[in-house]
Amino acid sequence: MQVEPVAAMKTIMSISRAAAPLLSALLLATTAHPALAQVQPETNTRPMAVPITPSVPDPQDVPYPGTIALEIDASDVTTGAFRVTETIPVADGASKITLLFPEWLPGNHGPRGTLAELTDVRFFANGQPLKWTRDPVEVFAFHVELPAGTKEVVARFVHTSPLRESEGRIVMTREMLNLQWEKMSLYPAGHYVRQIKVRPTVTFPQGWTAYTALDGKSAPDAKTGANRVSWDVTDYETLVDSPIFAGLYAQRFDLGKNVYLSTVADKPELLAIKPENLQTYRNLVDEALAAFGAKHFDHYDLLLAMTDRMGGIGLEHHRSSENQYEPRTLVDWEKGDWDRNVISHEFAHSWDGKFRRPAKLWTPDYRQPMQDNLLWVYEGQTQFWGYVLAARAGTQSKDMVLANFANWAGSFTQYPGREWRSVEDTTHDPVFAARKAKPFPSLARNEEYYTEGALVWLEADQIIRDGTGGKKGLDDFAKAFFGIRDGDWGVVPYEPTFSK
Numbered sequence: 166m167q168v169e170p171v172a173a174m175k176t177i178m179s180i181s182r183a184a185a186p187l188l189s190a191l192l193l194a195t196t197a198h199p200a201l202a203q204v205q206p207e208t209n210t211r212p213m214a215v216p217i218t219p220s221v222p223d224p225q226d227v228p229y230p231g232t233i234a235l236e237i238d239a240s241d242v243t244t245g246a247f248r249v250t251e252t253i254p255v256a257d258g259a260s261k262i263t264l265l266f267p268e269w270l271p272g273n274h275g276p277r278g279t280l281a282e283l284t285d286v287r288f289f290a291n292g293q294p295l296k297w298t299r300d301p302v303e304v305f306a307f308h309v310e311l312p313a314g315t316k317e318v319v320a321r322f323v324h325t326s327p328l329r330e331s332e333g334r335i336v337m338t339r340e341m342l343n344l345q346w347e348k349m350s351l352y353p354a355g356h357y358v359r360q361i362k363v364r365p366t367v368t369f370p371q372g373w374t375a376y377t378a379l380d381g382k383s384a385p386d387a388k389t390g391a392n393r394v395s396w397d398v399t400d401y402e403t404l405v406d407s408p409i410f411a412g413l414y415a416q417r418f419d420l421g422k423n424v425y426l427s428t429v430a431d432k433p434e435l436l437a438i439k440p441e442n443l444q445t446y447r448n449l450v451d452e453a454l455a456a457f458g459a460k461h462f463d464h465y466d467l468l469l470a471m472t473d474r475m476g477g478i479g480l481e482h483h484r485s486s487e488n489q490y491e492p493r494t495l496v497d498w499e500k501g502d503w504d505r506n507v508i509s510h511e512f513a514h515s516w517d518g519k520f521r522r523p524a525k526l527w528t529p530d531y532r533q534p535m536q537d538n539l540l541w542v543y544e545g546q547t548q549f550w551g552y553v554l555a556a557r558a559g560t561q562s563k564d565m566v567l568a569n570f571a572n573w574a575g576s577f578t579q580y581p582g583r584e585w586r587s588v589e590d591t592t593h594d595p596v597f598a599a600r601k602a603k604p605f606p607s608l609a610r611n612e613e614y615y616t617e618g619a620l621v622w623l624e625a626d627q628i629i630r631d632g633t634g635g636k637k638g639l640d641d642f643a644k645a646f647f648g649i650r651d652g653d654w655g656v657v658p659y660e661p662t663f664s665k
């Protein structure tokens with residue numbers, strides 16, 4: 166993901182003002198109070214813990230039998246509701262099935278699954294409604310009882326996407342939508358998600374164009390005239406990694422090397438980018454390949470929404486990324502300089518984060534918790550490359566990029582929170598803080614593994630340059646670390662080793 170540049174700037178500006186009075190208040194608060202000892206008498210009734218019995222099977226690296234048919238109606242731009250019918254084959258003789266809603270989401274680095282927006286959930290077999298219960302410990306799990314001889318379960322539900330910002334990120338407007346499969350599908354527990362096969366089908370509003378990294382898109386339905394398309398059977402991991410941007414005003418720019426800038430906009434005139442500015446995105450592809458060496462996609466879509474109506478996003482995937490610019494950022498090139506970092510950041514993630522991933526951040530499904538300690542590599546070095554590549558390519562000016570690094574370096578000299586909390590410890594913020602505003606951010610710290618992480622890698626670059634007499638720098642590290650196994654778009658995990 167990416168940190169929102171404007172919000173980061175505001176946080177930084179509040180630091181020095183906030184620090185002084187807060188520290189005084191904390192010192193006063195340490196004044197001792199007399200202890201008031203009080204224990205419960207043994208005559209009080211005292212309950213004992215009820216043991217928790219796990220009831221959701223752990224994932225195994227074995228194929229799930231059959232192919233799930235996932236059919237989503239995304240044509241209702243009035244309510245923003247996505248209506249889902251999912252047909253799930255079941256193993257012979259099964260008396261129950263446990264279906265999971267994705268909780269720990271890749272790129273979110275935390276348990277951000279939008280379970281509260283999953284509504285009107287019903288299960289059927291042979292046309293008859295089935296009894297289901299939600300697991301009281303793992304509330305993202307649905308246990309469904311199956312009558313004897315059940316061959317498949319049909320799940321019907323509605324993803325009620327937010328209609329206003331206070332409810333969450335708006336993903337559908339009258340001009341565009343952002344369909345993320347993990348928000349509108351269930352998957353069977355007990356299997357690695359790469360072992361679950363799915364055939365996806367979506368109905369879009371008439372006249373809209375859809376972009377995604379999924380392969381094998383069918384033509385719209387000739388019989389009914391509906392804008393209903395499907396893609397080749399894929400695995401659930403690739404599906405979740407391949408979101409859709411679709412819109413009424415859409416244009417796809419070929420950047421070369423099988424990379425595309427696939428755009429949707431609030432209005433058609435927002436896509437009128439000048440040729441010399443479009444060229445900077447072609448430069449970006451060339452610069453990234455030059456820095457990282459091997460590429461880890463067969464094709465890649467930079468999905469980009471020019472909007473202030475749909476919610477903002479910067480989210481990485483192997484073969485695509487989800488990006489949002491302010492509406493006029495492509496046409497008012499100079500004024501939009503500050504806004505254009507997200508694309509180079511998310512593109513760099515194809516190498517750093519998706520292909521090379523910390524071993525404990527990779528999980529076999531979306532139920533196992535992620536351990537975020539190495540986000541200062543995954544996000545910190547991506548923050549570094551996102552800015553450096555933007556300057557080399559010209560998608561952002563060199564002045565803008567240098568100003569950002571200077572801004573971070575200056576601000577961290579004023580951060581009292583750096584005295585108690587390491588950059589590594591801030592990697593756990595996505596799990597418990599969820600980017601909610603904090604009362605004293607300079608003391609609490611935020612997700613600073615992005616910006617302070619980038620400064621760590623700037624220093625690493627300087628150390629390499631000093632140690633090699635200027636012959637090598639972080640580019641050489643990047644080629645050695647990310648530039649392996651050309652064409653492989655799997656995941657090569659890593660773990661830290663420390664020598665004394």
Ligand SMILES: [Zn+2]
Binds near residue numbers: 511547
């Ligand atoms: Zn990121």
